[in-house]
Amino acid sequence: MSTVTADTHAHEHADDHAHVGGFLSTYVFSRDHKIIGLQFLFSTLLWFVVGGLLAMGVRWQLAYPWSDMPVFGKLLFAAEGGQISPEFYTVLFTMHATVMIFLVIIPILAGAFGNYLIPLMIGADDMAFPTLNMLSYWFMWPAFLAFGSSFFVEGGAAGAGWTSYPPLTVLNSASPGSVNGQSLWLIGVLCVGVSSMMGSINYLTTIIQMRAPGMTMFRLPMTIWAMFITAVLQAFALPVLTAAGFMQLADRELGTGFFLPEGVAANNALPAAGGGHPLLWQHLFWFYSHPAVYIMILPAMGMVSDIIACFARKPLFGYKPMVYSIAAIAGLGFIVWGHHMFLSGMNPMLGMTFMVSTMFIALPSAIKTFNWLGTVWGGRIQFTTPMLFALSFVSMFIIGGLSGIFMAATPVDIFIHDTYFIVAHFHYVLFAGTAMAVWGAIYFWFPKMFGRMMNEPWGKVHFFLTFVFLNCTFYPMHILGLVGFPRRLADPYHYETFRHLMPLNQFMTWCAIGMFATQIIFAINFFSSIFMGKKVGRNPWHANSLEWMAPSPPGHGNFDFQPIVYRGPYEYGSPEVETDYYPQTQPPPEKQGDD
Amino acid sequence: MFYGSRWIRTPENPKLNVPPGEDAAVNRFWCIVFLLVPILGVATFIVAPYYNIWFPRDVSTHGVTIDNLFMFILWLTGILFIGTEWALFQFTWKYDAERNPEPVKFSHGEHTLEVVWTIVPAVILLFIAIYQMDAWAAAKMRKPNIRPTAEIAGRQFNWDVRYPGADQQLHTLDDIVRYDGNIHLPMGEDVLLVIKSQDVLHSFFLPNLRLKQDVIPGMEQAMWFYAKDTGKFDVVCAELCGWGHYKMKARLTLQTRSEFDKWLAETYKAEQAMKVATVDQ
Numbered sequence: 001m002s003t004v005t006a007d008t009h010a011h012e013h014a015d016d017h018a019h020v021g022g023f024l025s026t027y028v029f030s031r032d033h034k035i036i037g038l039q040f041l042f043s044t045l046l047w048f049v050v051g052g053l054l055a056m057g058v059r060w061q062l063a064y065p066w067s068d069m070p071v072f073g074k075l076l077f078a079a080e081g082g083q084i085s086p087e088f089y090t091v092l093f094t095m096h097a098t099v100m101i102f103l104v105i106i107p108i109l110a111g112a113f114g115n116y117l118i119p120l121m122i123g124a125d126d127m128a129f130p131t132l133n134m135l136s137y138w139f140m141w142p143a144f145l146a147f148g149s150s151f152f153v154e155g156g157a158a159g160a161g162w163t164s165y166p167p168l169t170v171l172n173s174a175s176p177g178s179v180n181g182q183s184l185w186l187i188g189v190l191c192v193g194v195s196s197m198m199g200s201i202n203y204l205t206t207i208i209q210m211r212a213p214g215m216t217m218f219r220l221p222m223t224i225w226a227m228f229i230t231a232v233l234q235a236f237a238l239p240v241l242t243a244a245g246f247m248q249l250a251d252r253e254l255g256t257g258f259f260l261p262e263g264v265a266a267n268n269a270l271p272a273a274g275g276g277h278p279l280l281w282q283h284l285f286w287f288y289s290h291p292a293v294y295i296m297i298l299p300a301m302g303m304v305s306d307i308i309a310c311f312a313r314k315p316l317f318g319y320k321p322m323v324y325s326i327a328a329i330a331g332l333g334f335i336v337w338g339h340h341m342f343l344s345g346m347n348p349m350l351g352m353t354f355m356v357s358t359m360f361i362a363l364p365s366a367i368k369t370f371n372w373l374g375t376v377w378g379g380r381i382q383f384t385t386p387m388l389f390a391l392s393f394v395s396m397f398i399i400g401g402l403s404g405i406f407m408a409a410t411p412v413d414i415f416i417h418d419t420y421f422i423v424a425h426f427h428y429v430l431f432a433g434t435a436m437a438v439w440g441a442i443y444f445w446f447p448k449m450f451g452r453m454m455n456e457p458w459g460k461v462h463f464f465l466t467f468v469f470l471n472c473t474f475y476p477m478h479i480l481g482l483v484g485f486p487r488r489l490a491d492p493y494h495y496e497t498f499r500h501l502m503p504l505n506q507f508m509t510w511c512a513i514g515m516f517a518t519q520i521i522f523a524i525n526f527f528s529s530i531f532m533g534k535k536v537g538r539n540p541w542h543a544n545s546l547e548w549m550a551p552s553p554p555g556h557g558n559f560d561f562q563p564i565v566y567r568g569p570y571e572y573g574s575p576e577v578e579t580d581y582y583p584q585t586q587p588p589p590e591k592q593g594d595d
Numbered sequence: 596m597f598y599g600s601r602w603i604r605t606p607e608n609p610k611l612n613v614p615p616g617e618d619a620a621v622n623r624f625w626c627i628v629f630l631l632v633p634i635l636g637v638a639t640f641i642v643a644p645y646y647n648i649w650f651p652r653d654v655s656t657h658g659v660t661i662d663n664l665f666m667f668i669l670w671l672t673g674i675l676f677i678g679t680e681w682a683l684f685q686f687t688w689k690y691d692a693e694r695n696p697e698p699v700k701f702s703h704g705e706h707t708l709e710v711v712w713t714i715v716p717a718v719i720l721l722f723i724a725i726y727q728m729d730a731w732a733a734a735k736m737r738k739p740n741i742r743p744t745a746e747i748a749g750r751q752f753n754w755d756v757r758y759p760g761a762d763q764q765l766h767t768l769d770d771i772v773r774y775d776g777n778i779h780l781p782m783g784e785d786v787l788l789v790i791k792s793q794d795v796l797h798s799f800f801l802p803n804l805r806l807k808q809d810v811i812p813g814m815e816q817a818m819w820f821y822a823k824d825t826g827k828f829d830v831v832c833a834e835l836c837g838w839g840h841y842k843m844k845a846r847l848t849l850q851t852r853s854e855f856d857k858w859l860a861e862t863y864k865a866e867q868a869m870k871v872a873t874v875d876q
Contacts (some may be wrong), residue, residue, distance in 0.1 A: 087838040161835045167812060168795040170839060174751070175837045261813025266751060266794040266837075278796060278811050313692070318704035321713075343798065345811045347734035352728060359724040365718055370712045371704070373682050380692035383622045391687065395632050398679050399810065402672040409723060411730035412665045415650075415805050418833040436842075467628065475636065479643040482650055485804035486833050490841040497651050497829045504648065534827030544834055573699035580699070 031130035032556055036137050037116030038449065041442075043140065044108040045526075047099055054096035062088050063502070063509035065352070067492045070309075086347050087176045089490040091151075091241025097162035098147065098185065101296070102192045105434055107140060109299040110199055110234070110462075112229045113441055116449065118203055120554065121224050123212025123563035128205040136198035139191050146188035155179030161315030163289070163489065166259035166281050170251045174266035178252075186249045193242050194251035200231035200238075207231075209353035212546065216567030218323070219584070221545045221569040222316065225303025225323050229330045233291045233298075236334070241288035244281060253275075282344055286337035296430060298326055300437035301368060301397075304390045307444050307567070308372055310543045311387035312379030313580050315570040319370040325364035332361040342413050351410055358408040365401045369394065379578075384541075385459030392467055394434055400428030403478065419486075421481025427474045427495050436466070439522070446526075447540045451552040452533030455525050462521045473508050480504070511535065525570045542581045545569040618789060619693035626688040635682035637673065651802045654824040654849065655783075659806035660730045668723065677810045732804075739816050746789040747778070747812050749797030752839035754778065754830060758859060765789065771863050776845040778830060779857040782822035791815045797833035809834050821850045 008460050009046065030036060039528045061084045068082040106340045115133065119126055123158030128132045149156040160168045168174045206221075206227045220228075247258040255273070259281045262274030309316040316322065338346060338354030372394045381387065416422065425502040438460075446454045485498050492498045539548040546569075550559050563585050571582035576589060643649055650662055677733035687693065745763050746757040756778050762770025779784055790799050792810040800807040804820050850858065 005672050039722070043763065046729055069837075085838075090838055090840070092836070159838065165796055165835070167837065171795070174795050204647065223847075245623065253769070261811075262796060264812040274782065277813070313688070315703045318709055321704065321709045336834055343807055344809045345814055350687045351735070352731060355727075355731070356724045359720040360717070360818050362720055364717045367709070367713055369679060370708075372677065373686065374704070374708070376683065376686040376690065378687075378702065379690050380695055381622075381687055381690050382692050383625050388625060391629065392681065393679060395629055398676060401633075402676055405672055405720075405723070405873050406665065406668055409664060409668055409727050411661050411734060412668065414734060414807050415665075415802075417659055417807060418800075464628070464856055468671070471632070475639060477640060479648045482643070484651060484800070484831070486800070488835045488840060492841070494842070495829045495831060495844060497831075500647060507812055561760075575701060586612060 017178065029134060030204070031126075031134045033115045033119050033127045033130070033133060034554060036133050037112050037114075038109035039137050040107050040115060040140075043144070044104050047103040048108075048145075049331075051096055051099035051104055053517070054092050054099065056513065056516055057084060057092040058089070059509040060084070061092070061490060062147055063506040064490075068422060068450055069150070084490075084578075086158065086490045087159060090161075090175070090488070091177060091181075092155045093488055094159050094161050095151075095157050097145070098158070098188075100430070101162060101292070102114050102189060102584075103143065103147065104295045105194070105430060105438075106196060106292070106319045107436055109296065109434070110196065110203070110227065110230060111137070111140075113223075113299060113303065113445075114199065114203055115248060117223055117445070117547060118227055119205055119210070120448070120550060120558055121221050121569075122207060122215055123559065123565065124206060124208060124210035124544045125557045126557065127202050128210055129202050130436060132198050132491075134171075134226075135204065135509075136195045139195035139198065143188040143191035144362075146184045146191065148262060150181045150188075152183035153180040153184065155181055156565050163285060164248065164281075165285075166248065166251065166278050167264050167272075170248065171260055171266045171269065171272070172266070173269040174253070174580040176244060183249060183252055186245050189240060190245045191342075193238050193245070193399070196234050197242075199502075200234035202345070203227055203231040204235065205366070212563045212565055215546075215584075216565075218320070219565055222305035222319075222322060222326075223299070223302040226300075228299040229326050230295050230298050232294050233330050233333065237288040237291040237295075240284055244284035244288070247284075248281065254434075260304045276342075279341075279344060279346060282341055282346075283337070286340045287334075290337040290340065291330070291333045293429075297434055300393065300441075301326070301435040303377075303441045303444075304393045304437050305372070306543075306545065307386050307440055308375050308394075309388040309570045309572060310444075310469075310541055311382045311384055311390070312376050313382070313572045314375060314379035315568075315572060316371070317374030318367075319570065320569065321367055322371050325367045328364040330359060332357060332364070336361055339408060339413075340397040341415050342410050345443070355408060355410045359405070360403065362408070364403055365397075369398060369401065381438060384443075385454070385456055385463055386444035386541075388460065389436050389443065389462045391439065392463070393437045396428055396432035396470075400425060400433055403428065415484065416481050417483040418486055420477040420485045420487060423487050424474055424477030424481060427477070430478055432470050434469075434473060439466070445547075446529065446533075447536045448547055448550075449550050450530050451535060452534070453531055453536055453540065454529040454533060456568035458521060458525045464574065465518040465521070466515060467516060469511045471499050472511035473515060476504055540584075542579070544571055544581050544583050546584055619691070622691045622693055623669060623688075626684055626691070629680070629687060630684040633677050633684075636680075637677065640669070640673075642654070652844055653803065654822050654826065654828070655804040655806070656821040656823055657734060660733070661805045666729060666824060667726075667873075668851065671719070671723075693847065739787055739819050741785055741787050743787045743789045743817075744780060745778070746791070747799060747810075748791050748793055749799065749836070750793040750844070751795065752832070752843040753842070754845040755793075755831075760863065765784055769863070771859065773862070773865060777848065778845055779855060779858050780822070781847045781852045782849045783851060785821050786819060788818045789815055790818050796834045797832050797834050797836045799834035800831040802827065802831065803828040803847075807833055811875050824853075825849050825851060 155176040158181040159175055169178055172178055250256040251258050257274045258276040259278050260272040260274045260276050263271045265271040305316055334399050337357045339358040342351045443454055443459055493502055538552055546563050566585045569584055574582045742763050748755045756773045758771040759765045790810050790814045798809045807820050826849055828847045830847050832843035
């Protein structure tokens with residue numbers, strides 16, 4: 001077997017390359033896709049903590065409104081006397097969503113895993129444009145600084161929701177966060193957009209041009225297919241957000257009126273010259289941000305497909321339908337943005353059109369779920385930590401997917417729009433779905449990234465506690481939504497309708513705190529395993545795809561041999577070979593020939 | 596190697612294809628954790644109404660359509676939810692590498708199955724889409740041809756109400772305008788409201804009437820309903836409108852027509868008296 005012979009020569013080559021250049025060019029301004037991937041990973045995990053703390057603030061206020069927040073209250077908002085003010089509450093949920101979406105989920109999927117895995121999984125030595133790749137990471141820093149510093153400017157950070165609907169965001173006098181924070185928010189989002197754009201062009205070029213010999217498009221792992229289609233989504237949707245962002249910035253700083261009707265004013269300020277329309281922003285924003293919802297889930301779906309096939313020791317069920325359904329999600333994703341605007345004042349006839357397209361986007365998601373179940377069926381399942389996270393992704397995505405149908409039904413949406421039902425829905429997709437998949441992916445590819453295993457028993461404790469706490473936190477939000485419990489309210493309990501919901505919210509808050517605390521187990525496991533984890537070889541999980549044929553961790557240039565691909569990545573349990581896995585690079589037995 | 600070289604499947608010992616050191620009982624535990632998802636998920640929806648964590652009382656005529664549509668989708672998705680989660684549990688339980696002696700089913704997919712599970716959900720989704728169109732049209736498109744009973748204007752952070760006076764016309768001299776967050780409206784008849792905003796976006800949300808509509812500065816919209824009961828209800832702002840969004844609260848009083856007319860007349864008289872008093876000073 002050629003791969004085994006190649007193995008033995010691995011380390012000398014890898015070491016040769018690792019010492020090229022000094023510390024700065026190797027680890028800081030690196031153009032190596034793996035270092036850039038890890039830079040993205042560490043930065044986003046750090047912001048994950050910040051986003052989590054902001055969520056704790058939101059939860060505390062919902063459980064114990066206007067009371068001193070223990071420990072963190074004094075640390076985080078000493079100026080407020082440890083209490084959350086109504087202004088600060090709007091900042092909390094706005095920046096929680098902003099940080100989680102723009103600084104965690106999008107960059108951890110595309111930035112961290114996309115960067116790390118794409119060249120390795122297609123058998124390339126690096127990205128097509130290494131310098132552009134480096135810039136895509138460093139363009140995140142202006143965003144980090146803009147979002148981070150906005151907390152300390154006059155008026156505080158943006159507090160108009162991550163959707164930033166004008167006129168609230170454009171009229172300086174309308175909200176404290178709209179004095180300065182909103183401009184910094186827009187600059188931050190624009191920088192994230194530039195970073196994503198550089199990344200997506202790079203991914204597209206790399207996947208199209210740099211596949212190893214024999215790696216046809218239909219031999220790509222699902223992770224790569226998902227990253228590819230995500231990059232297409234970003235490339236087509238981002239220009240619209242960028243334009244909209246500049247328009248809002250112009251409205252705020254240059255006095256234009258793209259999003260302001262004539263004569264609108266807040267707090268007795270001078271009326272705007274106007275000429276624009278607030279709904280224009282919503283259309284432009286959701287034209288990007290609805291595809292962005294799929295940018296935030298498709299790579300997770302791809303990684304979960306790879307993990308499930310590997311630990312079911314069975315080929316992925318329905319590879320081509322899986323690819324087609326990702327493509328269908330991406331295609332339909334561009335014509336459903338209006339379902340965020342059913343009640344916005346948009347023509348109700350248009351709402352009906354968007355309702356039909358929205359109903360149909362549930363279809364490819366259903367096909368994917370059935371195929372995951374088909375993959376598990378008849379396998380020999382190993383309950384490793386990554387597999388548990390991947391299976392929980394399927395289980396949770398079913399909930400998040402099905403709850404979407406309620407809101408797609410326009411008459412039902414009249415009642416549950418902007419209630420906790422939608423909060424439950426997107427947390428089931430983004431936290432119980434994407435975040436769980438990301439954890440699974442970290443446990444799965446950690447041995448490749450650092451050459452060591454993460455601790456399995458502690459990984460399972462982390463999984464179990466996270467799984468229990470997340471369901472206790474997010475599942476009750478569905479029934480809160482049924483009461484009409486509105487989102488983004490600092491104190492919902494002075495409404496008679498919602499007064500009796502406080503005990504349930506307190507239970508949810510304590511579960512959220514438990515969920516946050518559980519991540520300490522993960523952090524300890526992650527950082528100690530980098531230095532003390534059990535050392536492993538190239539292919540600890542006995543997986544098929546190309547990255548497992550490279551050394552762990554791969555040196556500069558990735559492969560110490562030229563990978564040649566003979567088959568798809570999911571040939572587990574193939575009758576052709578003795579082993580229950582069949583790496584993509586392993587030449588077929590001589591008698592049978594290549595088919 | 597993580598699991599050692601025993602991973603290799605040999606004809607002499609096919610069962611060696613199992614990671615050593617994994618406890619079979621622990622695998623059972625994980626399967627049951629996944630089984631608890633549908634069990635507790637369904638139980639939550641059964642128990643919630645007993646704690647009054649359910650739809651608030653509906654006093655509109657159209658609300659029952661919305662609630663029924665919700666229940667219909669709840670049943671449909673509930674069955675799918677139980678079915679798929681059960682399948683996940685069943686497969687993980689049965690095909691656990693520790694217990695399942697059979698070799699894996701070396702299958703890359705099944706064309707017929709793919710076609711079935713594409714077409715069946717497609718038909719169901721198309722049915723839901725068409726089924727609900729009428730309710731949506733009734734709620735947002737079939738505006739009744741009557742004079743507006745009142746005009747509601749949102750501003751940071753209050754709902755102002757303007758009633759047409761005796762001349763039945765809005766924005767004339769005999770209008771009655773209230774800024775105190777109390778909205779009075781008649782029951783037992785079609786009510787048409789004009790809703791608008793003076794500054795930023797708001798959303799006029801009446802949970803007990805199953806009504807919600809965002810209001811936009813520079814745009815007048817209509818909202819209509821037929822209330823079948825009297826009482827006092829919450830009016831919520833459901834679109835973020837600034838730091839005081841949480842306190843943008845109003846109370847809706849639904850009255851019979853005669854009581855409503857009486858209240859309107861009294862309020863008009865009180866307002867005129869106030870105006871006269873102000874002029875006198």
